[in-house]
Amino acid sequence: MSETVENAAPGRGGAPRAEKVRVEKVLPISGFPELLPAERFVELHFLDTIREVFELHGFAPLETRAVEPTSRLLGKGGDADKEIYGVSRLAGRSEERGGSDAELGLHFDLTVPFARYVLENAGKLAFPFRRYQIQKVWRGERPQEGRFREFTQADIDVVDVGELAPHVEAEMPLVIAEAFGRLPVGEFRIQVNNRRIPEGFYLGIGLTDVAGTLRIVDKLDKIGPEKVAAQLVAAGATDEQARLALALAEVRSTDLSFVDAVRALGVTHPTLDQGLEALAAVIAVGMERAPGVLVADLRIARGLDYYTGTVYETQLVGSEEWGSVCSGGRYDSLASDGRTTYPGVGISIGLTRLVHLLVSKRGLTASRSTPAAVLVAVVDDEGRSRSDAVASALRARGVPCEVAPTAAKFGKQIRYADRRGIPFVWFPGAGDDGGDQVKDIRSGDQADADAATWECPAADLRPSILTP
Template sequence: MATKIAPLSGFPEWLPTDRLTEQLVLDIVRETFELHGFVNIETRAVEPVERLLGKGGDADKEIYGVSRLAGDADERKDSDLGLHFDLTVPFARYVLENAGKLTFPFRRYQIQKVWRGERPQEGRYREFTQADIDIVGAGELPFHYEAEVPLVIADVFARLPIGPYRIQVNNRKIPEGFYLGIGFGPEQVAGVLRIVDKLDKVGGEAVHAALVEFGATDEQARQCLALARISATDTSFVAAVRALGVEHETLEAGLTELAAVMAAGMEHAPGVLVADLKVARGLDYYTGTVYETQLVGQEEYGSVCSGGRYDSLASDGRNTYPGVGISIGVSRLLGRLVPSGAIASSRPTPTCVLVALNTQEDRAAAASLAAALRGRGVATEVAPSAAKFGKQIRYADRRGIPYVWFPPLEPGAAHSVKDIRSGEQTEADPAAWVPPARDLRPQLIADPQE
């Protein structure tokens, strides 16, 4: 009896047209990262479980373990490998292993699959693609890099037809210093951060109740919510925080640093960065500036790009390599935009020209012609059979190929090429013809139905 094939929930597979859209997005991401001086690396898919544990806050319980099915019990136990749940933890390990061969500050980008064993839903997958940038220093990393990385993302998104967005920015030192200033102990800060970080998802009343259950007084819970509700597109958030009357040196350091980030954003990407003091990020390793990015009008979808500063993630006990990074959730972003038709490729195939066949005996000549066109960068394929020209044109139309090339029917006659969208057919020189620049390769377009 044949086994029924069914998709695995949380492991998305694009059809060719949507995969082409994804590749076009990744090309823009890659090119923009390189324009900013980031170099590419790729790390292995697995890490020792002991390294993954304790690095990801709530992600600890989502780690996929890896073992060899044919191994004996001791071998499986000793392996203790897990699939990485992000690209920052393996990158930190990579830096430690290769520190003597790297030049610091080290600027890297990485585009790879990651895995998380969470409940699949819209925008949440078990296997998905991330695109990361990180800047890592040896011993120290100047603060100005925390202002730089969100501006790189602003450059990426400016080139993508994704509509309006905003990058929410906070500094972990602000809530940490604030919580210490209102009487929480150092050991309570991480727990309070996790509770407040859920404000958008569960609402103020639920957060207040969770804080009280955690051990906060009603007044402490009220103050935590007052801080979390401060937001500004300029540096006015500083005065708003100080008006709450809480003092702590860590709080002041965070305010100064976040104000510098916002000032850079106001100069280079006005209106894009928003100081949002409820943003904390769930991962435990962040120590300074943190980022989340939302599509305007689709805030309920959550963040599509996030990251932050980490000071101790890459450390071997003697040397520490602080860093700052940000990650685009490529699968998450496209999981919202592609099905809705908000973003697409201008055509469903890279092929620009289909060379028609008069007879099957003409296939060798058609292949030579196709090779000549490819030599000039024109993606070309030969018709699958010498069917009637009308059928060959319909084949090109179904594939989304814009041009059909017709070799001459008689020796010495001219070649011609037809734009099957407009119906216009003109003579063409096989040694020189190229399509208009807009047709040479597929392009990303927004709202293709409009």
């Protein structure tokens, strides 16, 4: 099955190009989600709210290009390489090979590009530098529920030169707590750990392969405590070491009691002390400024190999199986040019996953599929100009509206509005005195109105987000 599509790209702003081409049936591409307009309003509400909170906290807006040299994206082995999308001109590959152009790939997160941006523009930035960045990223992973190949991340990071003040490690999750608190995500928990805690603890009980131990303990949710213990023993731990490592992973609290719980395990090590102190400082600030939201959770191991201090994960209460919808942590060396080291801390909202899951699993939607709050009816073709003038007057006062596409019967024009969820239909000249009238098509109420003074109810001005 195929169809003819007018590939009528006008080259708006560029060279014209177009051909009639026969193409295969139009099908979605797995992992590249698209939304209908009402769903896009939900996403925009999230984007706008997150941006507003980020800006209230003084994070500067930034965007980086979508591509980086693949040499900058590629890790050494591991799964990452397979996940990178390479980019090259279809017809210019041979021509550009051997040229000065580096091989390019689409960025798979916003941290690698940000680190590069900091190095490239260090002389023009004021440190500590606080930035937010909300952009698409691409990963060639196998698509699954809530996991996409193209998705939007919303990141904040603070980066400094040489040293980074520890209080920003408490600040990051509080910014997220404020954003989530304004969004229809329900209850949520931000789990916090500090990599020095397991590191110091493992060293304190004589497990020197910290990374290896972490990798095994990280499987706790998947394979359960018995298998984790068995794998730890298989890797050389004693039964007692395995028991203690598991006991540490089970410690969690929304207050500072986690410190005593760890102490009760009887392990001491200077790195453990540092970690407990740092985590207690973060939780203490959280208790004061966002009670109940931050949880010290010594099980979370996200990227503990890579982060060097505090780490964060975020779960929506009742939807823990969705995994973390917002994660991050601290690096002692976000970037370095060999002379200067830039420590940083950041956190990233997995926006596409979050919105997709809320829309598909919790039925979040918008009250209408258009921004228009008013449809201005057209009485007859000669009356279009009067309807246009009404629309201009409404827009000048901030009321989104559109003019009916045809001078159809009013019943049809009302159905046009109804189908899109537009709450009001405006009838020019419908009043007894020749003035206008406006009808709330939900209630059927119709009343005299003047476009220069009519107040659109605030709740109807923008599409609202509906939570069933």
